Amino acid sequence: MxxxxxxxxxxxxxxxxxxxxxxxxxxxxxxxxxxxxxxxxxxxxxxxxxxxxxxxxxxxxxxxxxxxxxxxxxxxxxxxxxxxxxxxxxxxxxxxxxxxxxxxxRDAPLDLPGSDLPGVFGGADFVSWYDGHPDVPRTWPLEAEQVAVLGVGNVALDVARILAKHPRDLLPTEIPENVLRGLEASPVSEVHVFGRRGPAQAKFTPLELRELGQVPDVDVVVYDEDFQFDEGSEDAMRSSNQTKQVVKTLVDWTLKEPEDLTGSRRIHLHFLHRPVEILGDGRVEALRTERTELTGDGGVRGTGEFVETPVQAVYRAVGYFxxxxxxxxxxxxxxxxxxxxxxxxxxxxxxxxxxxxxxxxxxxxxxxxxxxxxxxxxxxxxxxxxxxxxxxxxxxxxxxxxxxxxxxxxxxxxxxxxxxxTTWQGWELLDTFERDLGGAWEGEPVRERIKVVDRETMTAISRGEQHEGRLY
CATH class of the missing domain: 3.40.50.720 (NAD(P)-binding Rossmann-like Domain)
Structure with a gap:
């Protein structure tokens, strides 16, 4: 040099x-x-x-x-x-x-029969929408009462939680106005999260999982028959405190009595269910899964038992690409x-x-x-x-x-x-503008920030140019 x-x-x-x-x-x-x-x-x-x-x-x-x-x-x-x-x-x-x-x-690909049906969405795309990404559509087809989410990582939990959470509980966040309005119109009442392996193989972090159980008026439902542990599961819990905490939280939820489930919306966590087909005539009507069993090393094999869960939308949350x-x-x-x-x-x-x-x-x-x-x-x-x-x-x-x-x-x-x-000074202008939007919000709770979604408005604000104030 x-x-x-x-x-x-x-x-x-x-x-x-x-x-x-x-x-x-x-x-x-x-x-x-x-x-x-x-x-x-x-x-x-x-x-x-x-x-x-x-x-x-x-x-x-x-x-x-x-x-x-x-x-x-x-x-x-x-x-x-x-x-x-x-x-x-x-x-x-x-x-x-x-x-x-x-x-x-973008979403990692998922080769599943029926994945081209209307009502099948990528989790990453949905995250981009509710986070106000400027390059995605401003509306989202939230029409399903029952939804399936495929995957057992933090993104799957985020998707399930945002779908099930009452929009009023998102008001203290920086959620964009168009997203708030879209979620307010959603009829969702049941969200089903599916993972093909057992609870000890889930990729949730303990904090994310615990937060799922604290969403107001939303119950988390788990099923006793999904709690199977093999030597690989025991090894995972012995070697990882995070895995141990995740399993403990999930097992605690199995102790809930029916009278404890009082929420108007529910998130169901299904383990040992391998998605095999998305069913529907012209649009999503159900998800077909095969029951699996652990093989001793943390892996799974199919049992030949199939289950159909009625849903009108399916979200893939199996990773980013x-x-x-x-x-x-x-x-x-x-x-x-x-x-x-x-x-x-x-x-x-x-x-x-x-x-x-x-x-x-x-x-x-x-x-x-x-x-x-x-x-x-x-x-x-x-x-x-x-x-x-x-x-x-x-x-x-x-x-x-x-x-x-x-x-x-x-x-x-x-x-x-x-x-x-745009520049760093431009970001400071946009940051101030979004905070001012939150400060101008009339009502409760207090809003720290309202995110600007429209790319042209973001650019104009950042460059100190005249703009129409179009937020989304």
Whole structure:
């Protein structure tokens, strides 16, 4: 690396993975200039658009991310999408290294007969709707009284809880107005959550599960016949305190008496049920599941006993899947950018100089914030090593055009193309606007924030432009 100039690095994706990577890189000891690109007008990624609005404790993560960007040593450039507003070639021309932290933004595929029927939805799509993602429709077809949710992770619980929860209990959150109105019109009364394995194999976190049992006027129902434990289950409980807590909470719920179930809405948790077909003539009418049994190692096999549960909607919540970035290798099977410890590789397995990945687009949608930080440390470690070895050089510098290296030159190109990008100062304007909306709410309870959904309004507010105040 030429020590007479800073290392210019572009991070693509301003969610937790990108912000943690930027923070670690900024403290690495390198002389570095970091630009953090985000395709939406606002930062924070899945924390803003993938966490249920009634999880304020989880959203406290935003405060930590906010402090990183507020320092000013990482430049936020929002409302810029690779493939739409700029290209990989442009980025590699101006930056010595490009790190992809684009996360996982769509539903993992589920090959199930009947999954193309009207009334079958992706859990990730529903989460994007109720979180006010600017690129999804403003309405959602909430017409079912009975709903099935496939999956036993935290996203499945979020989907089930938001469907069953009375909208009035969401008022203290930042829930957008269009979402509130949609949920108020929902006739839902029963939500059924299905998992093919046993309680000890569920992927819920203890906190999420306990919160499910505290939703006002919503009962959680479990079934004795679903509580089967094998040696693999016992091993899981011995080795993981989280698993032990989850199982304890579930077992406690089996002790409820019928007279304890007084809620007007119910969430049913079904274990040892493998979904085999979504039934319906023209639209969803039922879910067919096969009863399973544990095999001793935590796995399951079918028993040949089938159950049909009447439902009018089915939500898939079996995991997230990343989207490809135009011009960058992508593994369509695993849903990740192929890499070796964060170094992006080509189809032959060779590292592509200057290209890196971190977060879920690197390893798949597993793990929590701690894993994201570890990911970032590993990837940034390789960036630093490659920089110190002199292997990171932008196209501009390599071609003798050092004066066009760095983000300022790219921003000039975006300006020339009429791209209305946003900045950290723009986020502060939008943040203030949303808080003011909450403060102007007349009635109880007090609302801290009301999220703006409309992309044009978000962009205009962030850029200090005139706008019509269209919120969704």
């Amino acid at each position: 030429n020590n007479s100039r800073p290392l210019h690095v572009a991070l693509i994706g301003a969610g937790p993975a990108g912000i943690y990577a930027a923070d670690i890189l900024s403290k690495s000891g390198l002389d570095v200039s970091i630009d953090l690109f985000e395709r939406l007008p606002a930062p924070f990624g899945l924390v803003r658009y993938g966490v249920a609005p009634d999880h304020p404790r989880i959203k406290q993560i935003i405060l930590a991310l906010h402090k990183v960007l507020q320092r000013g040593d990482v430049r936020l450039i929002g409302n810029v999408e690779v493939g739409r507003d700029t290209t990989i070639d442009q980025l590699r021309e101006h930056y010595d290294a490009v790190i992809f932290s684009t996360g996982a933004d 990343s989207s490809p970035v135009p011009g960058v290798p992508f593994d369509e099977v695993r849903g990740v950018i192929p890499n070796l410890e964060g170094r992006v590789i080509d189809p032959e397995g060779a590292s592509i100089p200057g290209l890196y990945a971190t977060g879920w687009v690197k390893r798949g949608p597993v793990g929590l914030i701690g894993s994201t930080k570890s990911d970032a440390r590993q990837t940034i470690g390789h960036v630093v090593a490659d920089a110190e070895a002199g292997e990171l050089v932008s196209g501009a510098v390599r071609a003798g055009r050092a004066e066009t290296a760095g983000g300022d030159a790219l921003l000039a190109e975006l300006d020339a193309a009429g791209v209305r990008y």
